[in-house]
Amino acid sequence: MIQSTTLLVRLRWPMVALLLAAVATISDALPLPNQGVSRIAVGSCLDPQEPLDILNTIDRAQPELMIMSGDNVYAEDESADPELASLATAYQTLAAAPAFKQLRQSTPILATWDDHDYGLNDAGGEFPHKTQAKTLFQAFWQIPPEDPSRTRPGIYRSVMLGDPPERVQVILLDTRSFRSPLKKPWLPLLNGRYIPQDADDQSMLGDAQWLWLERELSKPADVRILVSSVQVLAEGHNWEAWRMLPKERTKLLDMVADATGRVIILSGDRHLAGLYRLPQSDGGSLWELTSSSLNLPLSKIATNITRETGRHLVDDPFYDANFGWIEFDWHQRILNLEIRDENNQPVRQAKLPL
DSSP states (O other): OOOEEEOOOOOSOHHHHHHHHHTOEEEOOOOOOSSOOSEEEEEOOOOTTSOOHHHHHHHHHOOSEEEEOSOOSOOSOOSOOTTOHHHHHHHHHHHHOHHHHHHHHHSOEEEOOOHHHHTSTTOOTTOTTHHHHHHHHHHHTTOOTTOGGGGSSSOOEEEEESOTTSOEEEEEOOSSTTOOOOBOOSSOOSSBSOBOOOOTTOOSSOHHHHHHHHHHHTSOOSEEEEEOSSOSSOOSOBSSSGGGSHHHHHHHHHHHHHSSSEEEEEEOOSSSEEEEEEEOTTSOEEEEEEOOOSSOOHHHHOSSOOOOOOTTEEEEEEOSSEEEEEEEETTTTEEEEEEEETTSOEEEEEEEEO
């Protein structure tokens, strides 16, 4: 049985230090695989106060890696408390949950954050307590002391798994710490609260993260999994998404188009799941898998769902609890993208050549 560990963190905020003591004894995170992977589970939008049965479903599916793409916990109070007491309590609740403990003991987990585990709904670079939020995030997810993300602003990082011709690069973007404020319209919108803006000074990732991403995409890899907490390809709504900063979105898509290897985008945030496809000039396609929510789907929290459309959306979204599944057939050079329901049944899927 995996032993627990005590997290020792130097903090400038005494209350956060006390709260981290409450989450200090948690199961050790498994190290990343030292070989290639064939099965990856993906999830987002997990409320530790709600039933966590879907984590048991994921555990039984036996992924070799789990990617959490944001909103991995929800604080009960998002009042911009500088000590982030409610956020720390949410981490404590998740750490104590048997289903999460079991998954963490059996499966290595990589994570990035979205607004709710960042500390405030829809917050961006203006959020004043992001350093405290980073401390909680990195302590809970046990980011290695030597990881470069510990010594720079933000939480973006990447890992390389396996060897050629089965080398998989996972790039975890930080779409919160440096993002410019989004633009709201004069009148309320039916499906969302923002509109695109073309100002030259707008940023999603910040200068340093953009330079880092360019370097990462130049590294040799057979498959690249680009994790963005908010959607990249979706165009059929007015919630947070890369389309709200069109110049930044174009910059990202141009970078991805120039990268070698198969690139897959993973996202969350929306409390629905869907597959998206963008045709590319070389005849191929860029695919995005949005998996959301693990236990707060729209079918549970919304009384009137405005159905999403959009030219890149493949089939209708799935509005019940779900997780994503990526499976590689390295022998046949095939990649399977799936959205699975809480009973582990595929409800949307695509088969792509590698």
